[in-house]
Amino acid sequence: MDFEGFVLAASTADLTEEPDARAHADAVEFRMDRSSDPLAALDDYDGDLPLLATNRVEWEGGDAPDDEDRLMALAAAAEHPSVEAVDVELAAIVGARNDDALWTVAHAREHDAAVVVSIHDFEETPARSECARLLGQAREFGDVAKLAVTAEDRSDVLRLLALTNAQTAAGHRVATMAMGEVGRHSRAVAPVYGSCLGFAPVDPERATAPGQYDLATLRELVDTLR
Numbered sequence: 314m315d316f317e318g319f320v321l322a323a324s325t326a327d328l329t330e331e332p333d334a335r336a337h338a339d340a341v342e343f344r345m346d347r348s349s350d351p352l353a354a355l356d357d358y359d360g361d362l363p364l365l366a367t368n369r370v371e372w373e374g375g376d377a378p379d380d381e382d383r384l385m386a387l388a389a390a391a392e393h394p395s396v397e398a399v400d401v402e403l404a405a406i407v408g409a410r411n412d413d414a415l416w417t418v419a420h421a422r423e424h425d426a427a428v429v430v431s432i433h434d435f436e437e438t439p440a441r442s443e444c445a446r447l448l449g450q451a452r453e454f455g456d457v458a459k460l461a462v463t464a465e466d467r468s469d470v471l472r473l474l475a476l477t478n479a480q481t482a483a484g485h486r487v488a489t490m491a492m493g494e495v496g497r498h499s500r501a502v503a504p505v506y507g508s509c510l511g512f513a514p515v516d517p518e519r520a521t522a523p524g525q526y527d528l529a530t531l532r533e534l535v536d537t538l539r
């Protein structure tokens with residue numbers, strides 16, 4: 314995954330759903346944290362779509378406990394030939410598990426997997442300067458710096474879009490989205506301003522973040538607007 318163009322990732326914890334995603338997605342985001350045996354599922358995977366492996370930690374909206382195993386499993390996933398990218402939280406890289414997270418990033422690269430360094434704010438959309446600072450930090454470690462915020466009003470979305478536009482114009486590879494109802498349209502519009510990665514659940518009943526569109530809808534919206 315080189316993220317040269319927009320990548321629409323279909324999120325699922327069940328890789329056997331991949332055929333349902335093929336018509337609309339460019340990749341599958343494998344939510345390892347929601348799978349009972351993710352490494353076995355990877356060994357069995359014989360789908361067409363490349364995988365972005367995510368093993369989201371509890372404190373960033375996921376189901377994985379914050380232990381050494383989480384990052385080791387993510388690193389092991391990167392060895393799988395279908396895994397073309399991994400997601401590592403910025404807070405893990407700059408936080409207590411810094412060594413494990415940096416090792417995971419390096420290990421993924423050794424196995425030709427791109428690295429998405431992600432930031433989630435489930436409360437608000439920080440000031441533009443803070444969003445820019447976070448993206449700048451994420452960029453130091455990742456091929457893509459990803460920022461998912463929560464929009465409380467439309468001006469939050471405008472701020473995020475303007476920042477996305479500026480970062481893209483400066484040559485930075487970013488993925489941005491505003492979670493929640495107010496920011497929902499950002500999932501369709503941010504790609505117009507350069508966001509290179511978006512998410513929709515394979516099964517609409519199992520959204521992986523607030524405000525997500527279903528997969529077919531997001532594909533159509535993005536393709537229509539671009």
Ligand SMILES: O=C1C[C@@](O)(C(=O)O)C[C@@H](O)[C@@H]1O
Pocket residue numbers: 324342367400431461490492511512513521522523525
């Ligand atoms: O980080 C992200 C973005 C996301 O939170 C979203 O808002 O679409 C969905 C997650 O599955 C993914 O890992």
